[in-house]
Structures are given as structure tokens and as C-alpha cells.
Amino acid sequence: MHKKMAFSFPDEVLEHVFSFIQSDKDRNAVSMVCKSWYEIERWCRRKVFVGNCYAVSPRMVIRRFPEFRSIELKGKPHFADFNLVPDGWGGYVFPWIAEMAGAYPWLEEIRLKRMVVTDESLELIAKSFKNFKVLVLSSCEGFSTDGLAAIAASCKNLKELDLRDCEVDDLSAHWLSHFPETYTSLVSLNISCLGSDEVSFSALERLVGRCTNLKTLRLNRAVPLDKIANILRHAPQLVEFGTGTYTADVRPDVYSDLAGAFSSCKELKSLSGFWDVVPDYLPAIYPVCSKLTSLNLSYATIQSPDLIKLVSHCPNLQRLLVLDYIEDSGLEVLASSCKDLQELRVFPSDPFGAEPNVSLTERGLVAVSLGCPKLQSVLYFCRRMSNEALVTIARNRPNFTRFRLCIIEPKTADYLTLEPLDVGFGAIVQYCKDLRRLSLSGLLTDRVFEYIGTYAKKLEMLSVAFAGDSDLGLHHVLSGCESLRKLEIRDCPFGDKALLANAAKLETMRSLWMSSCAVSFAACKLLGQKMPRLNVEVIDERGPPDSRPENCPVDKLYIYRSIAGPRFWIEAFMRNLLGFSSFDLKNECLRHDWSGNIIWRLFKALRARLPYVSPLPELSGTPRNELIKRWKLRLLCNQSKYVGCLSCSHYTSMQLYRQELDQTIHAKVLSKLE
Amino acid sequence: MCMELQLGLAPPGSDTWSRPLLKLGLYEDINVNSKKRGFDHGYLEDEFSAASFKNYEKGLVGWPPVKTWRRKKLRCQVHNHMTAAENGCCGGRASNSTYVKVKMEGVVIARKIDISIHQSFETLTTTLMTMFDIFDENRRSFKLTYQDKEGDWLIAEDVPWR
Numbered sequence: 001m002h003k004k005m006a007f008s009f010p011d012e013v014l015e016h017v018f019s020f021i022q023s024d025k026d027r028n029a030v031s032m033v034c035k036s037w038y039e040i041e042r043w044c045r046r047k048v049f050v051g052n053c054y055a056v057s058p059r060m061v062i063r064r065f066p067e068f069r070s071i072e073l074k075g076k077p078h079f080a081d082f083n084l085v086p087d088g089w090g091g092y093v094f095p096w097i098a099e100m101a102g103a104y105p106w107l108e109e110i111r112l113k114r115m116v117v118t119d120e121s122l123e124l125i126a127k128s129f130k131n132f133k134v135l136v137l138s139s140c141e142g143f144s145t146d147g148l149a150a151i152a153a154s155c156k157n158l159k160e161l162d163l164r165d166c167e168v169d170d171l172s173a174h175w176l177s178h179f180p181e182t183y184t185s186l187v188s189l190n191i192s193c194l195g196s197d198e199v200s201f202s203a204l205e206r207l208v209g210r211c212t213n214l215k216t217l218r219l220n221r222a223v224p225l226d227k228i229a230n231i232l233r234h235a236p237q238l239v240e241f242g243t244g245t246y247t248a249d250v251r252p253d254v255y256s257d258l259a260g261a262f263s264s265c266k267e268l269k270s271l272s273g274f275w276d277v278v279p280d281y282l283p284a285i286y287p288v289c290s291k292l293t294s295l296n297l298s299y300a301t302i303q304s305p306d307l308i309k310l311v312s313h314c315p316n317l318q319r320l321l322v323l324d325y326i327e328d329s330g331l332e333v334l335a336s337s338c339k340d341l342q343e344l345r346v347f348p349s350d351p352f353g354a355e356p357n358v359s360l361t362e363r364g365l366v367a368v369s370l371g372c373p374k375l376q377s378v379l380y381f382c383r384r385m386s387n388e389a390l391v392t393i394a395r396n397r398p399n400f401t402r403f404r405l406c407i408i409e410p411k412t413a414d415y416l417t418l419e420p421l422d423v424g425f426g427a428i429v430q431y432c433k434d435l436r437r438l439s440l441s442g443l444l445t446d447r448v449f450e451y452i453g454t455y456a457k458k459l460e461m462l463s464v465a466f467a468g469d470s471d472l473g474l475h476h477v478l479s480g481c482e483s484l485r486k487l488e489i490r491d492c493p494f495g496d497k498a499l500l501a502n503a504a505k506l507e508t509m510r511s512l513w514m515s516s517c518a519v520s521f522a523a524c525k526l527l528g529q530k531m532p533r534l535n536v537e538v539i540d541e542r543g544p545p546d547s548r549p550e551n552c553p554v555d556k557l558y559i560y561r562s563i564a565g566p567r568f569w570i571e572a573f574m575r576n577l578l579g580f581s582s583f584d585l586k587n588e589c590l591r592h593d594w595s596g597n598i599i600w601r602l603f604k605a606l607r608a609r610l611p612y613v614s615p616l617p618e619l620s621g622t623p624r625n626e627l628i629k630r631w632k633l634r635l636l637c638n639q640s641k642y643v644g645c646l647s648c649s650h651y652t653s654m655q656l657y658r659q660e661l662d663q664t665i666h667a668k669v670l671s672k673l674e
Numbered sequence: 675m676c677m678e679l680q681l682g683l684a685p686p687g688s689d690t691w692s693r694p695l696l697k698l699g700l701y702e703d704i705n706v707n708s709k710k711r712g713f714d715h716g717y718l719e720d721e722f723s724a725a726s727f728k729n730y731e732k733g734l735v736g737w738p739p740v741k742t743w744r745r746k747k748l749r750c751q752v753h754n755h756m757t758a759a760e761n762g763c764c765g766g767r768a769s770n771s772t773y774v775k776v777k778m779e780g781v782v783i784a785r786k787i788d789i790s791i792h793q794s795f796e797t798l799t800t801t802l803m804t805m806f807d808i809f810d811e812n813r814r815s816f817k818l819t820y821q822d823k824e825g826d827w828l829i830a831e832d833v834p835w836r
Contacts, residue, residue: 082736139741165743193743221747275747299747351738351745381738408738439739465737490736 015044024049043067050074051510053091053115054535057564058099070109070134071100077513077558078463079488080114081139084515084556086539091115093140094124101128109134116140122147126154134160144169145194152178160188162216170195173222177203181210188216192242192273195220201227209234215267218242221275226254229261236264243273246300250280263287272296272321279306289313293340296321298347304330304358312337318374319343324360324381331364335371344368345379348408362389365405369397377402384415385442390424394431403428404439410466410491413443420444426451429459436483439463449473453480461486471498478502488513495553496523503531511560519557522550527559535562 018041021027031041047070050056061071075091093115100107107129117140125132132155145168151161152175177200179186186207199222208214214235223231223244232238248254258281262268268288277300292314297307298321307326311317317338324346326334334341346364350357362385369375369392376399385407394400414421421442429435429452436458440448444467452459453476460483468474475498477487487509495518506512506527521538528536539556792798 079736081741082739083742084736165741167743298744301748347744348738348740349748351740381740406738410734410737463739465739 011040014040018044022047046070047109048072052560052562053093053096054564055510055560055562058096060564062099062103066103068104069107070111071096071107072111072113073115074113075115077488077511078114078486079490079513079515084490089539093117094121097121097124097128101125105129106131108132109136111136111138112140113138114140116142117147118142119144119147119150123150126150129155131157133157136160136162137164137166138162139165141167144171145173145175146171149175149178152176152183153180156180156183157185158183159185159213160216161186162188162190163193164190166193168194173199174203176200176207179203179207181206183207184210185213186211187213188240189214190216190218190242191220192218193220195222199223205230205234211235212237214238216240218272219244221245221273224248225258225281229254229257232261232265237267238265239267240270240272240294241265241268242271242296243275245276246274246281247276247278248281250278255281255284259284259287266291268292270294270296270319274300277302279303282306282310285310286313290315292317294319298323298345301325301349308333314338316340321345321347323347323349324358325349326364327359328361328364328367329359331360332367332371335367339372340374341368341372342374343377344372344375346381347379348381351381351408356383362386365389366392366396369393372397374399376400379404379406379439381406381408383408384412385421385424386414386416387419387421387424387427388414388416390421391427394424394427398431399434400428400432401434402437403432403435404437404463405441406439407441410441411443412441420447422448422451426455429456434458437461440467441465445469446473446476449476453477456481458483460484462488464489464492466491468492468494471495474498475501478505484508485510487511489515489517491516493518496520499523500527503527503534506534506559507531507561509561511558513556513558515556517557518553520551521548521554524554524557525550533561533563535560535565 014037018027018030021030024047027041027045031038042064043066045065046068048061048065048068049072050061051074053073053075073093073096075093076085076089079085080089091114093112097110101124105128108131110125110132111134115137117137122143125135127150135151135155135158140163143166148161148163148168149172151158199220201223204219204223205227208217208231215238217231217235217238218240219228219231219242221244225244225246225248228243232241262285265288269291271285271288271292271294274297279302282302289310290313293316295311295314295317297310300307301323303325304327307322308330311320311326311330311334315337318340319342320334320338322330322345326346331346334344346360360382362382365378365380365382366389368378375397378400379402382405385405413419414424422445425438425440425444425448429438433455435456438452438456438459438461440463446469449468449472452462456462459481462477462481462484464487471494473492474489474494477484478498479502484505489512492514494514499514499519500523524536524538527534537558538554539558540554792801
């Protein structure tokens, strides 16, 4: 009966129905219904999301989805934002670009997060995809303005270029001039991360002037205040605007110019930038404040009174990012003025100071949770907290979906009772039934994890630091949190037991990060051996883990599910080539034996990622030198175009392998550099 | 060395552990290694894990969890407010890149390091040592030098960190 129904619709009809389904999760669910739906769905999926670029290989993605137009990839683990992931770890996008360039000339959109993007990658994008429209690079690094110039010059249909929080090598401000005079399709430009001594203002103004569809423009700090008025006048249709530096000598003509320019922008809903703010110039934005829904003042080092004045002018604010200069008093005003507030982020102005420099405490958060009925997402840095406040917050605001609290000093107890904050966070997970993301801080015992395991059934991401007493804590989370996808832990006394007992759970998650915990190398090896669909990666900058007893805790551990197999071959190899810190390949490839097929596997894995590898010669019986001569690898990663040479033979010891490799590489590199 | 570690392959959510774990003194049941006693003892006495708490005082890596670029940009601004003279990374329109090229004698490839995330020569040296693969014992035989505006090479530790 059911079979008949499935076949009663022609494919085109099903395809049409599926086209209304955009969400990735739903698409995945659709493809699991039956084989024919899987087939139909895979041909018509237009947007692909890969949450961990190492969970799957580019080739696998292309094979399954032959006609996608848009791809989103994420690379490094979240803790890379805080310098916990060493340089050279990975996340290189080039192999993906190279594969897609071959298969997909019609790719339109690329969105990357925490990946290493090189100028070569950008040049390849510019060259390969004729209808390329959207490039969003979020927290990426490894490229320079040369790469951007290539994009600007070649992508005639580019609509969106968004470089949020990237580390860009500013070689020349003139990359902007590479947009041809005929180019007018820009809709969104975010260059706020760029440094540059100068920005070519005339090029910028001309670009802004001729792109009449421009809706989002976020400038970088180098654009001075007196240039903003002109730019705004060229683009009164802007919906989102980020200023450059917001400082200048206070002059009435500059002020009125600026105020006038802002008032001509009737569509403006979002403002950001505000570096080096001079408070006298703030009122210039008052004309647009009543329509603002999003305000990012997280770089504005102005004091509470000015912030309060500003915020009181924005009754429709839905999203506010601000420094802790706003203080409790400012948050109380916010709570009474901005009833539509959905997201609040309060950043520390002096994160490393021992003493508080501002009067921002739990009171501010309590006020906002009470006064803002739509508040669902909070990121809050403060220096003290109490269980009482947390319980109040939880009761006030059960609609939290994201709650991230960072009490700056690790292991800070409840300042009123000196007890751990278990009960407070327990209340959060108990009352906020839709909580999807939680970050813990303060003094916490295993009890808080018991609460989390019991109540946080919808929790998808949990960040833990300096918390817990024993493996029981980790066990509660892994066994209780049914929706858990990402777990990141640092400096907690969690060891082998909980991890191994819940090994199967790890396959249901995207990833687990544990650093400065108590997981032994032996446990890592065991896990790696028993769980073939998990990549168990040990990062230990003290040196190879087997130079220490097996029961020693590893420094950092990153475990993620993958159908692409271990990636260490490539990244460790790259690291060795470029002289990065020592990874002992033998010890990191936890699941492979060292007899026979090493080189073949290495080659296959490399070829899956780097298309420039020359054909593999016969392995057996070929003299080593001959093999060396014939193997040349073009390694394109974040440093530059090095020509490397893969030594191959059946080495029994990794030390020998690395030595030979180093010598050959250095010789090659030297000759290339001449 | 025989490790009595058990791999739990029960499906996630099934609480096969509930009973043993509620007992106190759990770790006495495990015969891992004569060195490993209860967690507290084992963890703190282990010289290698002690190392991870070395930075507990000022200078914990990645704590508080403020993104690197945000910290950099904020630090530049705070400096702006405090002093007029700039050290190259801050000041009005100057490039806000705080990356510095580091080269080790005898190594072909130079590296880049972000100065602004370090607060002392100690942490800088440690990072550089790991970058260039120098082991702790050899630390003394390496000297950190920098090139000043006039192109002269000076010993870094002679000058205060600021």
C-alpha cells in the first residue's frame, strides 16, 4: 500500500514539494524515508551544510549531491577562538575548493567558519565559478588582500562579500579598486576586520555609489568619521551599516553633516563599528535610533551615562552587543526601554584585571531577564554571581534558548553563600526547557552535571570550564543529554571512565573537545581502536605522547565522528613539512598498523584532498630514491606554495621517517626559494 | 602494562553505570596503575597534569573566553585612551595587526606570532619554543632578540615587556 503511494507521484512533483524544504535537518529526514526519496532529494538539494569539514570528504559530498549551489563548511573547533587550537591544526579549505572547481562550475555560494583560506583558494574561486555570488568568511585566516583583489576582479555577479572577524594580511588597500567600473551587483560588504593604513576612499565611494542595491555595508576602522557622511549619502538605502573609527575633533560642521547623512537613511535597522567613540558625536545617530533593531557597541569604550542615553533612544532594539561599561544601571534602563530585546551580549572591558573596573554584577542580568519578555539569548561576562540570582533569572525567563555566563575568575563561588553555583545553573536547565546552548562558569561540582543530565533534554551545545569533581560529572552529561551535539570541556577533572563508558554516545554527536583534563593516552588509543567511525585526535605540544607513560593525561583531545577516515595523515604531514610543532605520526594515527599499506593509504588520503598529486608508481620493488623522484606534492596550505617530496618506504620508526622528510623538504624548499 | 579500562558500548542513554557510580570510593575499585589513586591524588601528583595548572595565576591560555581579535581591538583602543605615543600596533589609522615575524637561526622558514596575546617574555618564549620545536632543556641556549627601529638587534629581555 505504502509502496504504491510512493511511486504514484512523478519525481518532478516530489522535487517540487521538496523545494519548499530548506532546513538541513528536514532535508536529511526526507532523504531517510525511502530509497527513491533519497535519490530524488539528493539531486535537488541546493544547499549543503557540513558542520565539521573533516566528518566527510569533498568527494563524498559531491558524489551524493551532484547539483548543489551553496555550501557551508565549518573547520576548527570552537575553542580555537580562544587560542586553544595550535597553528597548523588544519581546517584548510583549498582541497574543497579544488574538488568543487572541477565538479561544479555553477557553484554560487560559499560560507566558511574557522577555516584556513589561502590566496590560492580565493583565486581558484574567482577563476572557477562564473556565477559566484556569495562569499562569507567567518573567523577565517590565511589570506591577504591579494586574494580579495582576485575575487573583486573576476566575480561579476558577486552579491555578498562578508569577512566577519577574519585575520587578513593587509598588503594593499587598493584591492577595492579591482572591482571593475561596470560592477554594480554588490548587496552586502563587510570589511570590518581589515586593518590597513589607508582605505582607498575614492574607490570605496565610487563602489558604494554605483551599487544601488547595497543593503549592508560594514566599514573598517581605517575609515575616518568625516568620510562617513559622504558614503551614507551615496547609499541612503542601507539597512545595515558599520562605521569606521568614530572619533574626530568636535566640529559643528562635521557633526551636522553626519547627522544629516544619518537622517537620510530611512531604512537603517542595524548599526555597528563605533571604534574610538567620541561621545559628542553619538547624538548624530539619534534620528535613526527609533528604527534600530540591532546595535553593536562592543567596541565603544564609552561610559554608562552615554550608553544609557543612546539605548533609551532605541525602543525597538532586538539585539544589543555592548561592553560592561553599561553597568547594572544601564541594564536596568535597557530593561525598561527595550521590550523587544531578544539577544544581549555584554563583553568585559578589562578581562584580565584582577579587580572589577565597572559596576556590573548579577543585578544587571536579573533586571534584563525580568524586564525583557522576549529575551532568549544571553552572553554575559561578570565577576560575581549568586544562586539566588540565577534562580530568579530562570524563573523570570524560561524562554532562554542560549545562556552563556562567564564569571571571569575561575571557580568563583556564590558570593552570598560561598556555595557552588550548582543550584543556580540547575534552575536554568530546569526552567528553560528549550535551552539549546549553555556555557557554565563559577564554582561547580558534579551536582550541576546531574541537573544538566536530568533536565537539559534539548541542549545541543555545552561549554564547561574549571568545573566538576569526578568522572561522574561527565557521565551525567553524556548519558543524560539526548540532544547533545557539541561538548567542549577545559580544565576539568574528567578522565577515562566516563569517556569510555559512553563511547557510543560520541557517535551521535558532532564533536567532543577536552583540554587540560585527565584522559589518559591509553584510553585515547582504546577509544580509537574500538570506534572506527570516530576520529580520536590527540594534540600535545609537549611532544609525542608515547614519550610519557600511557596513563598520563593528554593535553588536548578532539573527538569527532567521521566517515572520511582519519585525517591526520595530511595535517601531520603538512605540519612536518613546514616545521610546525612535533606530532608523532605513528602515535597519532591510533588505528593503523604500520606494516605494508601505510604509504598507499597516505597517498589515497592525500589525493582525496590534494588534487595535484602525480600518479602513484608501483610500490613494491621500486627503489626508494626512484619513488622519491617521482613523487611530488604541491602543498597548498596557509603558508605558501612549497613543493614537498614524500619519502616513502616501509619505515618502522616514525623518527626516521620524519628525519628523512625534513632533510628532503628543506632541500626542496631552499631550491624553490632561490 | 595492563589497563583495566572498560569500553561501554551500550547505546547512549542507557544508564549501565548508575549503580557503581553512586558508590563512594569508586576509584579504589580500579586497578589501573599503582600510581593512580583517587582522582585528587592521582591528578595533582602527576607531574604532567600539574603542568596544566601552571598557568592558573595570570596568564591562563584562552581565559576568560574572549575572542582573540576582540581582545586585540579592545587593547588597541584602551592604549589609545591612555597614551599618545604608539608602539606600532595602535593609534588612529595604523594597522591593527599585531603579528610579528619570528625567525630562528638555522631554520629556513620564518613564522608569525601574535604579540598581543602574550603578557610576558615567559609566555612568548614558551610559545616560540613549541613553535620551533625546542625542548625545555635547551631553553637557556636560545636567546630572544628583536630588531629596533634603527635596525639594530637587541636582546629582548633587557627591555620591560611594555
